[in-house]
Amino acid sequence: MNQRNDFFSQLQQNVSDLISKSPAADLEKNMKAFMGQAFNRMDLLTRDEFDTQLALLERALARIAALEHRVQELEAQVSANTASAANTATTDAKETPAE
Secondary structure, three states: OHHHHHHHHHHHHHHHHHHHOOOOHHHHHHHHHHHHHHHHHOOOOOHHHHHHHHHHHHHHHHHHHHHHHHHHHHHHHHHHHHHHHHHHHHHHHHHOOOO
């Protein structure tokens, strides 16, 4: 990875040296301005902004998973309470004599 960065840095330096010694210096300035405008119109994120959003998303997903687990626990409790209440009602009905 470092070799790639060194290669690109060296290539950029060589191209910059070549351009600075030629009438294409204005072309470089124009190209940089054009590229800057193009990137601004693309509404790109920096790596730090991306990492921040990724961390927020991971926290939100963890909270969603915890809430889903809690809902399942509460649903199980409601089911157990409903079943218990039904059993109690059935037992009470059997014990009460018919008039």
